[in-house]
Amino acid sequence: MDSIAPSGDRHIVPPPTLEGWAYRQRRDPVRETINHAISPRARAVHWQPVTREEPLPQGELLSALESAGVAQAAGWAIVFSHDHYLTVFGGTQNCMNDEEAALRGAGWVYLHFCPVQPLPMLSDPVPADAMRLVASLNGVRLGVVTMADVATSVALLGRSHRNLKFIVHQLLGHSPELVAALIMACPNAQTVFWAHDLFALCPSVHLLRNDVSFCGSPPIGSPACGVCPSGSERPNHVTRMGAFLANTRPTVLAPSATILKMWQRHTGFMGPTRVVPPCRVEFQSEAAPFHRDRPLRVGHLGAPLFAKGWHAFESLARWHQGDPRYEFIQLGTLTLDVPNIRHIYTQVSRDDRHAMVKAVMEAGVDVAINWSLCYESFSFTAMEAVAAGAFVIARKGAGNVGALVTAVAPNRGCVIETEVELQALFANGEILELAAGADRRTGHLIPSQGTGAILLQESGDA
Amino acid sequence: MPKIHCYTSISFSYLDRARILAETVRRHHPDWTMWLLLSDDAPPGFHFDLAEEDFDHVVNIRDLGIEAYRSWAFGHDVVELCTAVKGPMMHKLISEGAEFVVYLDPDIAVFSPLDHVVDMLSRHSVILTPHIATPESSLAGILDNEIGSLKHGVYNLGFVAVRACAEGKRFASWWRDRLLQFCHDDVPNGLFTDQRWCDLVPALFRDVGILHNPAYNVASWNLGNRPITIGDDGLIRAGGEVLRFFHFTKVNTAGEGMLARYSYGDTEVFELLRWYRERLSAHKANGLPDRWWIYGTYADGTPIPRSHRLTWRTRLDVRNHFKDPFLPGPSGYQAWCAAEGLR
Numbered sequence: 114m115d116s117i118a119p120s121g122d123r124h125i126v127p128p129p130t131l132e133g134w135a136y137r138q139r140r141d142p143v144r145e146t147i148n149h150a151i152s153p154r155a156r157a158v159h160w161q162p163v164t165r166e167e168p169l170p171q172g173e174l175l176s177a178l179e180s181a182g183v184a185q186a187a188g189w190a191i192v193f194s195h196d197h198y199l200t201v202f203g204g205t206q207n208c209m210n211d212e213e214a215a216l217r218g219a220g221w222v223y224l225h226f227c228p229v230q231p232l233p234m235l236s237d238p239v240p241a242d243a244m245r246l247v248a249s250l251n252g253v254r255l256g257v258v259t260m261a262d263v264a265t266s267v268a269l270l271g272r273s274h275r276n277l278k279f280i281v282h283q284l285l286g287h288s289p290e291l292v293a294a295l296i297m298a299c300p301n302a303q304t305v306f307w308a309h310d311l312f313a314l315c316p317s318v319h320l321l322r323n324d325v326s327f328c329g330s331p332p333i334g335s336p337a338c339g340v341c342p343s344g345s346e347r348p349n350h351v352t353r354m355g356a357f358l359a360n361t362r363p364t365v366l367a368p369s370a371t372i373l374k375m376w377q378r379h380t381g382f383m384g385p386t387r388v389v390p391p392c393r394v395e396f397q398s399e400a401a402p403f404h405r406d407r408p409l410r411v412g413h414l415g416a417p418l419f420a421k422g423w424h425a426f427e428s429l430a431r432w433h434q435g436d437p438r439y440e441f442i443q444l445g446t447l448t449l450d451v452p453n454i455r456h457i458y459t460q461v462s463r464d465d466r467h468a469m470v471k472a473v474m475e476a477g478v479d480v481a482i483n484w485s486l487c488y489e490s491f492s493f494t495a496m497e498a499v500a501a502g503a504f505v506i507a508r509k510g511a512g513n514v515g516a517l518v519t520a521v522a523p524n525r526g527c528v529i530e531t532e533v534e535l536q537a538l539f540a541n542g543e544i545l546e547l548a549a550g551a552d553r554r555t556g557h558l559i560p561s562q563g564t565g566a567i568l569l570q571e572s573g574d575a
Numbered sequence: 576m577p578k579i580h581c582y583t584s585i586s587f588s589y590l591d592r593a594r595i596l597a598e599t600v601r602r603h604h605p606d607w608t609m610w611l612l613l614s615d616d617a618p619p620g621f622h623f624d625l626a627e628e629d630f631d632h633v634v635n636i637r638d639l640g641i642e643a644y645r646s647w648a649f650g651h652d653v654v655e656l657c658t659a660v661k662g663p664m665m666h667k668l669i670s671e672g673a674e675f676v677v678y679l680d681p682d683i684a685v686f687s688p689l690d691h692v693v694d695m696l697s698r699h700s701v702i703l704t705p706h707i708a709t710p711e712s713s714l715a716g717i718l719d720n721e722i723g724s725l726k727h728g729v730y731n732l733g734f735v736a737v738r739a740c741a742e743g744k745r746f747a748s749w750w751r752d753r754l755l756q757f758c759h760d761d762v763p764n765g766l767f768t769d770q771r772w773c774d775l776v777p778a779l780f781r782d783v784g785i786l787h788n789p790a791y792n793v794a795s796w797n798l799g800n801r802p803i804t805i806g807d808d809g810l811i812r813a814g815g816e817v818l819r820f821f822h823f824t825k826v827n828t829a830g831e832g833m834l835a836r837y838s839y840g841d842t843e844v845f846e847l848l849r850w851y852r853e854r855l856s857a858h859k860a861n862g863l864p865d866r867w868w869i870y871g872t873y874a875d876g877t878p879i880p881r882s883h884r885l886t887w888r889t890r891l892d893v894r895n896h897f898k899d900p901f902l903p904g905p906s907g908y909q910a911w912c913a914a915e916g917l918r
Binding site: 141144322325326 | 808835
């Protein structure tokens with residue numbers, strides 16, 4: 114208390130804004146996240162089924178498949194993922210929508226299954242008649258089916274149709290043994306496995322140890338796994354995923370060379386692989402002007418999630434409150450009430466895939482901060498920022514983000530290592546010069562056909 | 576290598592911590608013999624079965640051969656008592672033929688084999704770990720850790736290892752004798768349980784080994800100079816060395832704040848802390864009443880104030896008069912303290 118001025122020196126008082134500063138409890142979002150980290154199994158306890166519907170009679174599934182034209186179809190794509198791609202939006206779901214459009218355009222039938230009980234891990238081994246899935250056929254939800262009925266129907270399909278392909282986008286919530294049995298019952302069918310993420314290596318999909326640090330897939334049983342809530346689940350998980358890959362012998366596709374390299378190094382997979390980026394940018398020749406007469410508009414694209422680097426963005430916005438050089442904007446469907454951050458509701462959907470690019474352009478975002486803590490396999494938000502003409506600040510270690518920004522358009526971004534460097538860029542104003550000198554051309558996102566292009570090429574239907 | 580005996584000392588309230596210690600020692604040294612030293616009795620209905628524990632043996636304070644142990648125990652609070660019995664236990668194990676003895680505090684967790692300790696035991700009589708092994712460079716560090724070491728002891732007695740050579744036996748006898756008489760938290764008078772005593776050890780005994788390796792006995796008081804990192808290789812390091820054991824002092828009170836002060840914004844140490852709390856939860860002593868300690872109350876359940884303990888240990892006349900200080904009643908020690916105005 115010796116820092117308090119004696120009463121005679123009333124003119125020597127701390128500025129009002131600093132009163133009590135030293136006694137405030139400082140929030141540390143990283144520590145808070147660590148303290149709340151729990152195992153996938155503990156998290157799964159709170160996850161509810163997506164529907165309470167009873168399974169369809171087996172005959173109904175069969176007749177739906179027959180009415181889709183078993184014999185006439187150019188091919189059948191039997192697809193597995195973790196959620197209902199027709200009603201949930203995200204990077205993987207985008208790929209699936211594009212893939213479906215390409216295949217159906219070429220006369221294929223697209224049959225999709227996701228688990229009724231979503232899980233942040235694999236399903237424990239269960240009998241086929243206890244495994245319930247939501248089935249969708251050619252973009253229409255059919256209803257709930259059991260894996261036992263799926264196995265019967267697909268086996269019949271496999272006998273009557275030569276061009277049968279399995280596409281596995283994600284096994285979260287699935288029992289890999291049941292999916293593998295289904296695939297192995299159709300020995301002539303080809304299988305494609307997507308490495309959209311690193312789920313093959315650990316139930317922690319993004320390999321975020323204690324939900325905060327990318328662990329790099331250390332040896333199973335290592336001390337690092339020992340202090341992570343996913344660590345105890347990992348040995349069995351990796352065994353089951355390894356058995357799935359060994360039994361189904363797929364072609365592995367990945368959205369970037371970055372993720373494929375990491376995935377291959379740690380799975381030891383020696384089979385065929387391909388890199389299939391989900392989209393590219395076609396730039397226009399003209400660039401939007403840079404406005405030095407207004408604050409630099411700094412954006413966070415997507416949900417305000419810790420794993421996507423929201424804490425770094427929020428911290429900057431709070432620090433620079435009242436700083437006339439910067440304005441902070443968040444674009445997405447969800448928001449948090451944070452001072453000095455303007456939220457712009459933006460929803461990318463199946464019908465409006467360019468909503469984010471349009472919103473970023475309309476808001477005049479000059480700089481997008483992509484401070485993802487995950488090892489990003491592609492990063493649609495980075496791609497959207499680039500297409501909208503924004504300069505992208507990427508975190509080194511965020512997987513494909515830095516590589517993508519550098520490769521797609523040089524002079525469009527910078528890659529830095531630490532949050533301290535990020536803060537320094539804004540504190541000393543260096544970011545203003547980087548943004549002013551950047552290539553500001555805008556462009557269109559051109560989606561690829563995903564697996565569709567590969568399968569059609571191989572089938573000679575392209 | 577002859578068998579190493581490892582022990583820890585607790586009241587039942589620290590059973591969860593001791594279980595983590597035993598679990599982690601077992602993982603890395605399955606051949607060590609684990610001993611649990613209890614200065615406590617189980618409350619009615621509480622289930623404790625050695626067969627379900629990672630310990631090989633359990634020893635109760637009453638088995639240490641301490642004269643009038645209940646009267647002696649009354650003069651100590653729980654930390655003092657669980658520390659004081661470390662000396663008699665070390666002496667007992669060595670007297671019974673143990674060639675190497677390692678003491679570890681119950682709030683320690685072992686992360687990888689204690690190879691350096693095993694190696695040093697072949698050459699040294701006593702091995703100690705200093706609280707700090709690097710000079711501090713900030714005022715806060717000097718106040719907390721250097722002056723803290725001057726007050727509370729240069730060496731942290733969460734760890735001590737002894738070889739049963741002549742010097743090791745001499746140390747064990749001396750340590751037992753001092754702790755039986757002077758294991759008190761009395762910093763103004765130069766005592767802090769067993770730790771200040773061990774400041775004398777390098778002077779009083781030969782072949783004493785000081786383990787400076789930053790990976791041993793990592794805790795808030797030395798974290799500032801031994802940052803924790805977790806590498807892609809899956810190894811946890813402290814000050815660049817593979818972490819051997821971490822001392823989770825006061826994790827549910829001031830410990831986390833001190834870790835925050837000396838982690839300088841790094842968060843890996845909080846990953847260790849999260850894990851430790853998860854293990855605490857897994858090893859919870861189910862059914863144990865909160866703050867249970869058989870020597871914490873008079874026989875009628877009234878908590879024993881520190882003033883009653885201090886008077887007991889300083890007044891020989893009182894100790895001679897009241898044979899069992901725990902007994903209640905109008906002619907008991909408790910009533911006498913009340914009449915004397917001791918609160």
